[in-house]
Amino acid sequence: MSVTEQAPAGPPTAPPASPDGAAQEAILRRQSLRESAARTYARALPIVPVRARGMTIEGADGRRYLDCLSGAGTLALGHNHPVVLEAIRKVLDSEAPLQVLDLATPVKDAFITELFATLPGELADRARVQFCGPAGTDAVEAALKLVRTATGRDGLLAFTGAYHGMTAGALEASAGARDVRVTRLPYPQDYRCPFGVGGERGAELAARWTQSLLDDPKSGMPAPAGMILEPVQGEGGVNPAPDRWLRRMRKLTADRSIPLIADEVQTGVGRTGAFWAVEHSGIVPDVLVLSKAIGGSLPLAVVVYRDDLDVWEPGAHAGTFRGNQLAMAAGAATLAYVRENGLAERAGLIGARMLGQLQGLAATYPCVGDVRGRGLMIGVELVDPLREPACHDDAVPGQPPAAPALAAAVQRECLRRGLIVELGGRHSSVVRLLPPLTLTDEQAAAVLDRLADAVASAARDHHG
Ligand code: PMP
16 A cells, blocks of 8 residues: 555656755745635645656655646646657757747747647648647637638537636536537436436437437527537546447538537547547547647647638637747657657556556445546546435436545545545546556556555545
8 A cells, every 4th residue: 555655666866955844835825825716726736846757746845746637638748758858958959939929930840740640641631720829728719710710600519518618618618608609418428327328328319319409490509610529528527428429420510511629638649548539439520629738748729620611811810829839849749759659559558457447446435436538538436325316416316426525535635645636527526537648557556556545545534
């Protein structure tokens, strides 16, 4: 079993400059006094990172953590990977301008070449790219504007459980927001299937509902400019879409000339076991929304789309920070490293193994309701087996309700054991693992060890 203070194997090996618990406490205190009430990760993770390498983060107090948050899925290669640092240093040493708006540069040219080399062939042959920067939400906005301009329609098809960002349009497309232009469709879920059946049958019913809305002249649905979906919902609680359902969505939209937007902000760059998550199903979307890992830990966001959609006017989607040269260099290096080292396949293999081992946790603890994921996007849903589901819960009849307090306790216990995890899902009751794709077998074992220990401890405290 792991111990709180035990340092994980591997770098960083250098001792902290001044392991200082008092300084850390002071910084945290000032943070709570000076930063916004809207801060998020900082609340659940009261640490002050001062050094990081690979999967390891070191706090100002000298404690080390295995990082399974990875900058919310940004760090495909972990923290400060040598190829990323080298790419950044090369740009700095070359005296290239760092801010160039959307002008052409050799750095950008190389990034686009590397990005296009990774795309599904059918899209790469006819791809256009728009730099949106700096964040994923900017790229979602651009994608929505692109399809609305190209189709002349205004409506949007989006899914339950979706998360696309925090700017106005992206927020409207996300579940939890209401917008008259957005038609909310059921995203297939195995565990909490809205139709109470789960599996292929649940996905089939979800697809049928979508088709009936599209074809019913009295569905009340505004004419859709596009459909936006995540191949695996991340923030929604790690819900992988079945491949067959994705193919249905592709066919339904293609048959009706509705552009399909795949939001791969979180699933992209090998995370799910394929370079792009759409590749599992073989579908080719009309628009790909990309951010997070494509910037190699620095802010970068793009939309890639088929050339016939490229009918918007010059300046239709502008912005000052679209030319981040350091991010493009770091991103190109990351894309190349993932491709050349087969890290997507590696993520698929090690993720499947971890998922298998986590099933054992579900078998041991009734409070582990479900374990699911794809590649290195893994979720463990905590439930309360002793509480009857309330009729307003989204649980399938007989299924235990979500247990957000228990999930938060597991997250705290993980942190005590030197493991950083994220929470997500409808009731923040899903413990999420997003380790870097460079995760070693030993690190995977340590993650599972600490998580199992944390679940055991939290379950004991929770149920007495
Ligand atoms: N789309 C998806 C699928 C995401 O997971 C996120 C962020 N978690 C976003 C869009 C928004 O990205 P950002 O936070 O960089 O704006």
